[in-house]
Amino acid sequence: MRILVVEDEPVLALRLQQTLEAADFAVDVAYDGEEGWHLGDTENYDAVVLDLGLPKLDGVSILRRWRDSGRAFPVLILTARSRWSEKMAGFQAGADDYLTKPFEMDEVVYRLRALIRRAAGHAQPELACGPLRLDTLAGRFSLNGIPIQLTAQEFRILSYLMHHAGKIVSRTELMEHVYDRHFDSDSNVLEVLIGRIRRKLDADLIHTVRGQGYRLADEAAP
């Protein structure tokens, strides 16, 4: 799962990045409005954390531009102001949730997990695919009730497949949502990782669809 953080205050941006990476997200950070808008417009993110008071281009304008050009990812806005009229402006521009500064870092993680889950069309906090379960609140996988140990990259891959269970996910799509933009993508690495996850799952859940990509489903054959 890949997140864009648009925040001009460097200390806060760094803390957000550390917190989100610790929660197994791939994170890109933009420090001003124009850079933030450009990244959101050209890269594929699963969710965006957007500060409203930004240099060069303010948050509400960025949000409006993204929505006008059809970018549908969920957006969590951060604001130092707590007036309702300001929140309303943010929501009318297309925000999905907000946090008022100062906030607890964990709160950002919880909110983002819920936003990503809802954006993928899941109403319940726990996602299931046969014996495999993902607790989106805690960010943990379990197989038949036993927790699975996954690396950050493995977690992102399985989490993305879990959110889009039953659908075919192409290699490119998977790479785009698993690595931040500084990562040199190599599909061999992806195949190695998928292989590792398959071994950890100890069940035939991730299916390779020849020439198209992968599909997570609890059935014998695709």
Add this chain to the structure above:
Amino acid sequence: MSENRKQARIATSLSLRLVAAALIWMLFLLGIGGAVLTLAFRQSAVQEFGHRLDAVLRTVIAAAEVGPDGSLIVKPSLGDPRFEQIFSGWYWQVAGPSGRLTRSRSLWDSTLPVHTDGDERREIEGPKGEPLLVVERDIEFPGLGGPVHMLIAGDMRELSDRTRSFNTLLFATIGLFALGMAIAIVIQVRFGLRPLRLLTDRLALVRSGKEKHLTGVYPREVAPLVETMNAILDHDAELIQRARTHVGNLAHGLKTPLAVLQTELRGNPDKAAIETQLRRMSRLIDHHLARAAAMAGSGRALGLQVDVRSTASDIASVLSRIHADKRIETMIDMDAHITFRGSREDLEEMLGNLMENAWKWARRRVLISARVAEGNLHIAVEDDGPGLSEEQTAAVMQRGAKLDETVPGWGLGLGIVADIAALNDGTIAIGRSDLGGVKAELSLPGSA
């Protein structure tokens, strides 16, 4: 450019506008009056001149007689030397039935054109180009066997002298009259606009801080302006007062944790203790900043009306999006035409805070209702959550009190709502809802 400046000057001065409008109208009327009088005078002068010529004509008729040879003889002298003087402007001319022409000596060998269709007066040009008034008539003399056409002409230049002197007198009078009127208009305008000048002076006193209000008695037309202005001044004074209170409270509130931090730093710093103090400071800033920001533009929306139903449903859709997992069933029970008299921001702030609390505490349902009773607007936000005990209700209405530290915003939100309601001359009451949870009811004045 200078045209623009002139327009700007006329547009910016009420007295100038009034005086200019009155003067233009007055000069227009006086001009018409003068023209009418001149015309009337000339007409009556011409009439009178005609009568004189008539009289002369009758003398000519009386002086004419039929000679023994059957011809008409007019005695050469009429006792007026001007008929003898050549081209004097005074002429007579008699044409017999046979066409024989007798004329005054003054006419010499010229002839005046004759109109035979009845006796009338007309104006023609004389032999020297002088303007003449002509009176002519057909007369029957016994023994002549036909009518004799008699004509008499007088020089009208004599009239022009008289009209000119009349006009001079007339325009001198009109000029004096206009001057008098202009002075009267200026005095009248200055007198009429005196309350405005008074208002300007009093306003200057308010601006310089010597007065808090606009004082004095003003005419009916200006009084509402003064009342509104005073209301705004009062409102601003109240805002400033509240802002000062908040700044003061904030400063005092911050001093205690600062003192704790200072002592903590001198000894062995305890991380937990520092964190507690930082949280405390952050909460204080949150509280005062939010209330100050909420109040900054509140309550001064004159003549604004906001649709309560659409505002409530906008906020409900935002909250439903934020708390999508809770799947709260929202009921908005109010007529579509109910409006709040005030600014949209104020209504959004009050409803937003109340509804946000309701969403936090509700299990399944939130009810927002509004009704108008005795000219007051009552908006109620209810939830089916755990509700509040009487002590909790009392505590929650206290300044800055926080009911539940893990669910931020209860006390702070209510405090803000209470502040904004007060700035709009309204109140808020907390009670128990029939749904089982909390019922927060706003009462706001002057709504329809």
